[in-house]
Amino acid sequence: MADVMGNYKLLALDLDGTLLNDRSEISETNLEWVRRAAEAGVTVCVSTGRGFPSALPIVEQLGLNTPMITVNGGEIWTKPHEIHRRTLLDWEKVAKLREIALRHDVWYWAYSTGGIHNKEQWVDDVPSLDWLKFGYYTEDVPVLQEILREIGEGEGLEISNSSPYNIEINPMGVSKATALMEVCSMLGYEMSEVASMGDSLNDIAAIRASGLGVAMGNAQEEVKLAANVVTGSNTENGVAEAIRQYVLRT
Known part of the structure; x- marks a missing residue:
């Protein structure tokens, strides 16, 4: 078990089923705590299975100009609209x-x-x-x-x-985990300094590879077993709860 009270420099956030509620909205509480993390100097990286066009409005709502991971790691963005690497499927x-x-x-x-x-x-x-x-x-x-x-x-x-x-x-080899490793390499961070949150099988590798792996309360059981901690569900401001407890420790 990792030290869940580590010093996290990067927060990797899945969107659907994690940051977003069941209406695909960001709650005011989640929005507030993501912004608090960013203001505290934590790099917030959206890490999603969505394509760039549908992830971008959420990134803009969060006010981020940081790296993005889309299509499960198939695309890594230095910042919105600036592609770093794209891995194609034959x-x-x-x-x-x-x-x-x-x-x-x-x-x-x-x-x-x-x-x-x-x-x-x-x-x-x-x-x-x-x-x-x-x-x-x-x-x-x-x-x-x-x-x-x-x-x-x-x-x-x-x-x-x-x-x-x-x-x-x-x-093969494309995942949120390998993409996060690349983002860390870009920024000069270690994976031990990453907190990853998610709910599905496309989040497991990243949750296991990160210093802190957080499963949502609504996560698939396999994801919960892979995580260091389980937070509230995506309809209970679980992201905000985990930021407050483990990332900012307030």
């Missing part, structure tokens, strides 16, 4: 992942640098796009498990989720 893999989705007749989506594409709005000219991440969604758990089994047989894929009913796929 279009052949995207085509195979889509074929599995079509065969099982489930909802699917994918991020490219040109935007988000899904079952209802796909593009025919797949090879011409720079792809970042692919995902599936179904509440039929046995089908989800079968898809997981099928894609697990492939190579070169990093598999996680952002809810119990989805699967998210990045290129």
Whole structure:
């Protein structure tokens, strides 16, 4: 168990299910405490499975001009609009992942640098796009498990989720954890100086690699087991609670 009262210089925040409530809003309490952390000199880094366009309004609401991690680490930003590194998913893999989705007749989506594409709005000219991440969604758990089994047989894929009913796929080696290590390298921080908060499987590696790993009260059980501490849920200002208790220690 890490020393949960360490000196944290970087706060990595997942968005959906963590900083955001179930209406995808930041509560006033969470907003206040994130700003307090930033004002105290802590670098606040949004670390999300979202693409840059949907993460940016939240970063702007927080008033941040700090590094960002989007599409589960597929993109690392020095600051908003300034890309540091982008890791692409081969279009052949995207085509195979889509074929599995079509065969099982489930909802699917994918991020490219040109935007988000899904079952209802796909593009025919797949090879011409720079792809970042692919995902599936179904509440039929046995089908989800079968898809997981099928894609697990492939190579070169990093598999996680952002809810119990989805699967998210990045290129092998791409995760919020490896992206956070790169951000620390950029800023001259150690991973022991990072506090990471999240709720889903795409947060586990970062939670384990950080000096302080915080699972939300609403987190998947596996995430709670990987964390140093469990805070309140995303509807109970859990982020604010963890900042107050462990990061700023007020």
